[in-house]
Amino acid sequence: MNIKPKEATSIINSLIGGVVPKIGVQHITVGRSSEINAMVTALEEVKNGHSMVKFWIGDFGSGKSFMLHLLNTVALKQKFVVANADFTPDNRLYSNDGKGVALYAAIMDNIAIQTKPEGGALPTLLEKWIEQIITKTAEDNAILLTEIRDEKYLMLIQNNIMKTINEITEVGGFDFGTVVMKYYEGYIKDEESLRRNALKWLKGEYKTKTEARQDLGVREVINDLNYYDMLKNFCKLFVSMGYSGFMINLDEAINLYKISTSTMREKNYEKILSIYNDCFQGKVGNLFINFAGTKEVLENPRRGFFSYDALKTRLSTNKFETAEIRDFAQPVIKLLPLDHNEIFVLLKKLKEIFDFNYKTHIDISDDEIQQFMEELFNQPGASEFLTPREVIRDFLNILNIIRQNPDVDKSNLFGEIEVSDERPDESGLDGIEEL
Incomplete structure (x- = not known):
């Protein structure tokens, strides 16, 4: 097997611990060739400017998380930027108390590229993008590459950073550009605190506008209401750098199903619908979002995705599909257990x-x-x-x-082998449901 020692250790240790390994999953893939071929086709479409949402549905332990990690491996080889995050009681799509931006922060923390498949690649990507701006500025202004990093050219570089950001962003571009300029300033002047503060802002970790204004001179922070716009901005930034697109994998959708109040649960499903419509109506390009959950999360008529009529009409399975005749082009892909x-x-x-x-x-x-x-x-x-x-x-x-x-x-x-029921209790719902 063409496997690296680091991959082998990750596979064995993770699987003994009952979790999916972050790297090396391609070495233990069996029985998923049709799904993989369909994903390669889908990634090609996203690379060409389309956007897509997929829902990976299967019983507990059927391989949903494994499938998402496998998608990462395939997407990284296709030169995508990828990120993984789990829904938790504190990470949601919609919130008014910081749980939406907490999901965003988890996504940004886990950004990966082929040279950094285990995550934490945001600083690498920023510096790579800044280097591209520096090189272009030097060429356009006939300045030697050995001299362009001099502080006297700081303003010239910063102007080009802002110009480029303005060209590729729609919402929140000014503050986004200002923060990237500050990151560059810290990069050139070797001021680690400035770079750290810029990264903190970009990762959605500032809690108040006052603190962000003091540290970086910006008017806004990334919050529950605007984090999705920022993800779209990053997608455009990555594509402008030469990447194929941005793939985001969101696992454990059971935690949206478990939201105790029907109003808040519906708001989260409304956010899924908004993302779905953006992707399939061409309002955003080169973005690929995957959700993973159980059949109950999808189809339960009282609290699943199907409880929200607009999602139900979009996510109903192709009625001509059978266990033998599959349709992997539809938004919902049901994972059958391994034989x-x-x-x-x-x-x-x-x-x-x-x-x-x-x-x-x-x-x-x-x-x-x-x-x-x-x-x-x-x-x-x-x-x-x-x-x-x-x-x-x-x-x-x-x-x-x-x-x-x-x-x-x-x-x-x-x-001595015994079989136990390891499935989580999906009826163990927190709180009292509001009517």
Whole structure:
């Protein structure tokens, strides 16, 4: 396998911990070739200036988070800027108490590019963009590249930064441009605090306008009402730098479904509708947003997306689709569980990665992997509760036991397997619902 040691360690440690690895997911992908091919086509369309929204729907443990991480890997190779964030009780699309801008801050913290796939790439992107402005300014004004960074040209560079920002932004461009100019000033004068304050503003971390005005001389801060405009500004900035587009993955939509007051929940669904319309009506370009949630989140008529009629009409499944005949072009993609053959292939891959990571060779044959699977799938409740996550974790835990205790009886280990219901209680809703 063409796998890097860092990827192998990330895969093994993350999966044992029950979470999806941030890097290397392409090495453990099985049974998703149709979905991947559809995504490559969709990314091509977004690269050509279109925008798109997809909803990845599946049961708990069916691979939704895995799919989003896989999309990251595919998009990074296609030269997209990508970002991931989870909805939580404190991160929402719509809010009037800071939960919207908290989601924005999580997105900005997790920005990734191919050279920084694990996130934290915003400063790298800003400096890369500024370097492009510097080079163009030097060329346009016949100034040597060795001299253009001199402080006497600071105003010239800042004017070009503002000019370029004005060309690519619509809402909030003046403050956005002012902050980027301040970032450049800190970059040239080596004033770390100025750069840090500019980054703080761009990431939506200023709480008051007064504080932002004192530190940066700007009138506004990024807040619950304007953060989406700022995401669109960043999308345009990334495209102007030569990137294909901006892909944002939003997981754990169950936390929107769990919002206790119907009015606030509806406002969040209204925001989804607004983003959906922007993307499909061509009001924004090169933006790709993915949502992930369970079937209940999508279809529950009382509190799911379908409780909001305008979303229901847009997200209803193609009525001609069946389990065998799929339509991956529609906005909603339902993830079917992996079959036993696919899980077998996945476990074989994991054994190979495990051996590579620990520089060992675990003595476990294909027949023994089959035996492990039979023990697991024949357990009471397996058909209802068993998820790929639990299969993977049990398998890796057994490999760890064998690695550290080579003489252990494998069939005894397999016999100790139990299946438990790991699904979250989606009925455990906070607060009392308002009518």
